[in-house]
Amino acid sequence: MPLRIDVITIFPDYFAPLQLSLMGKAQQSGLVTIAIHDLREFTSDRHRSVDDTPYGGGAGMVMTPEPWGQAIDAVVTDQSTLIVPTPAGKLFSQPVAAELAHSTHLIFACGRYEGIDQRVVEYYRPRIDVRELSIGDYVLAGGDVATLAMIEASVRLVPGVLGNPESLVEESHQLPGVEYPSYTKPPTWRGLDVPEVLLSGHHDQIARWRAEQSTIRTTHNRPDLLPGS
Numbered sequence: 670m671p672l673r674i675d676v677i678t679i680f681p682d683y684f685a686p687l688q689l690s691l692m693g694k695a696q697q698s699g700l701v702t703i704a705i706h707d708l709r710e711f712t713s714d715r716h717r718s719v720d721d722t723p724y725g726g727g728a729g730m731v732m733t734p735e736p737w738g739q740a741i742d743a744v745v746t747d748q749s750t751l752i753v754p755t756p757a758g759k760l761f762s763q764p765v766a767a768e769l770a771h772s773t774h775l776i777f778a779c780g781r782y783e784g785i786d787q788r789v790v791e792y793y794r795p796r797i798d799v800r801e802l803s804i805g806d807y808v809l810a811g812g813d814v815a816t817l818a819m820i821e822a823s824v825r826l827v828p829g830v831l832g833n834p835e836s837l838v839e840e841s842h843q844l845p846g847v848e849y850p851s852y853t854k855p856p857t858w859r860g861l862d863v864p865e866v867l868l869s870g871h872h873d874q875i876a877r878w879r880a881e882q883s884t885i886r887t888t889h890n891r892p893d894l895l896p897g898s
């Protein structure tokens with residue numbers, strides 16, 4: 670059963686990249702089907718409006734619930750998971766990507782302005798799995814870029830999508846922390862040599878060196894990922 674993804678957005682063109690490269694191949698191979706829907710097709714006024722002023726005051730505009738209800742109702746099934754990107758969401762992570770990769774149907778609601786009327790989440794939460802997710806502690810202008818990131822991170826984990834599943838095996842066995850540095854030809858580039866151990870053919874020494882490099886990089890760049898931190 671291929672993973673089906675429906676994306677609802679006011680900027681369908683943001684998702685043209687999903688036709689390229691690995692994501693494009695995943696769709697051509699039938700492992701994943703991705704459909705993009707313009708939220709404005711689900712409005713009923715002649716201005717095709719999707720936002721209004723926030724109750725309680727505050728800056729900016731909020732997206733009105735009805736177009737979202739119409740759009741989600743057009744694609745939802747009892748197997749659907751509704752993903753709502755938001756700065757207020759739980760942090761999207763590799764384990765979450767793995768969960769989404771094993772879903773049957775994902776609906777991404779890409780908000781803009783200051784977000785979507787919360788009643789959309791409240792309405793669907795008793796009916797289907799609803800996940801409010803954030804891709805990081807910084808503020809984007811909308812949910813579209815976050816949705817692209819979550820789709821790419823999840824779809825690459827769908828069995829059969831990655832040409833070389835060995836990459837996933839190595840990724841899954843990785844020690845906590847960031848990965849070791851990678852090198853390829855030429856052996857010398859602008860006077861810089863590839864670390865000698867990588868040319869030695871001694872796989873135990875290479876594994877030890879890579880583990881050491883991973884620890885050094887994690888300590889420097891992501892001490893929060895070190896065991897016991």
Ligand SMILES: N#Cc1c(-c2ccc3ccn(Cc4ccc(CN5CCCCC5)cc4)c3c2)n[nH]c1N
Nearest residue numbers: 754755780781803804805807808809810811812815
């Ligand atoms: N995933 C993800 C994201 C997003 C993200 C995702 C989805 C939407 C939809 C709209 N925006 C823009 C925006 C901008 C400012 C604010 C702040 N609040 C507004 C209301 C009063 C309080 C403060 C909210 C929403 C979005 C941003 N940003 N960063 C992530 N990791």
